[in-house]
Amino acid sequence: GENVEQHPSTLSVQEGDSAVIKCTYSDSASNYFPWYKQELGKRPQLIIDIRSNVGEKKDQRIAVTLNKTAKHFSLHITETQPEDSAVYFCAALGGTGGFKTIFGAGTRLFVKA
Amino acid sequence: GAVVSQHPSRVICKSGTSVKIECRSLDFQATTMFWYRQFPKKSLMLMATSNEGSKATYEQGVEKDKFLINHASLTLSTLTVTSAHPEDSSFYICSATAVAGAQETQYFGPGTRLLVL
Numbered sequence: 001g002e003n004v005e006q007h008p009s010t011l012s013v014q015e016g017d018s019a020v021i022k023c024t025y026s027d028s029a030s031n032y033f034p035w036y037k038q039e040l041g042k043r044p045q046l047i048i049d050i051r052s053n054v055g056e057k058k059d060q061r062i063a064v065t066l067n068k069t070a071k072h073f074s075l076h077i078t079e080t081q082p083e084d085s086a087v088y089f090c091a092a093l094g095g096t097g098g099f100k101t102i103f104g105a106g107t108r109l110f111v112k113a
Numbered sequence: 114g115a116v117v118s119q120h121p122s123r124v125i126c127k128s129g130t131s132v133k134i135e136c137r138s139l140d141f142q143a144t145t146m147f148w149y150r151q152f153p154k155k156s157l158m159l160m161a162t163s164n165e166g167s168k169a170t171y172e173q174g175v176e177k178d179k180f181l182i183n184h185a186s187l188t189l190s191t192l193t194v195t196s197a198h199p200e201d202s203s204f205y206i207c208s209a210t211a212v213a214g215a216q217e218t219q220y221f222g223p224g225t226r227l228l229v230l
Binding site for chain 1: 145147155156157158159162204206208210216217218219221222223224226
C-alpha cells in the first residue's frame with residue numbers, strides 16, 4: 001500500500017521567512033496530493049492540493065510542487081505569519097488504495113514573531 | 114464546500130462500555146467514508162473504509178470485532194468502540210468522499226474525543 005514520509009517533523013522560522021515541508025510517496029499510481037493544516041483539537045483543514053497532471057499550484061502565500069518521477073511533493077509557505085503556526089500534514093491517495101487518504105507524520109511549524 | 118458532522122464531539126465512558134460515534138455527510142451523498150484515529154502529537158492513522166451497503170474494510174492491525182462500522186445509508190456511517198479500554202482513548206475523525214465531475218475530494222468531520230476511564 002501507499003506510504004508517505006514527511007520532513008521535517010518540526011520547523012521553526014522567523015515571521016516573514018519562508019517555510020518548506022517535503023513529502024515522498026511510494027505508490028506511483030497515486031494521483032492526488034492534498035495538504036492539511038491542523039490546529040490543536042480541530043479537524044484537518046485542506047489548504048491546498050495538487051493533482052498528478054500538474055507540476056505546481058499556487059494560492060496566495062502557499063504553493064505546492066509535485067515531481068511525479070521522483071515521487072515527491074513539497075509545500076511552500078512564503079511571508080510566514082504567527083497564525084501559520086500549526087501542524088501540517090501531507091497526504092496521498094488515488095492509487096491502488098483508491099480514495100484512502102494516507103497521511104504523512106506531520107510537521108509542527110512554529111512561526112516566531 | 115461540503116459539510117461532514119460527527120456526534121458526539123467528546124465522550125467520557127467507563128472501561129468495558131461501548132461507545133457509538135456517528136459521521137454524517139450533510140449536503141452530499143457519500144458511498145465511501147473513512148475512519149481515522151489520532152493519538153496526541155501523532156498523525157491520522159486510517160482504521161477502516163466504510164462502504165455503503167457492504168462490510169467495512171479494515172486496515173492491518175485494526176480489530177474489526179472491537180471497532181464495529183456500519184454504513185447503512187449514503188449519509189451516515191457509525192463507528193462503535195466495543196468494550197472500550199483506556200488505551201482506546203483517542204481522537205476519532207471520519208471523512209467522506211464527495212465527487213464533483215471527475216474529481217473526488219475528502220471532507221473531514223470535526224472529530225470525536227474519546228476518553229475511557
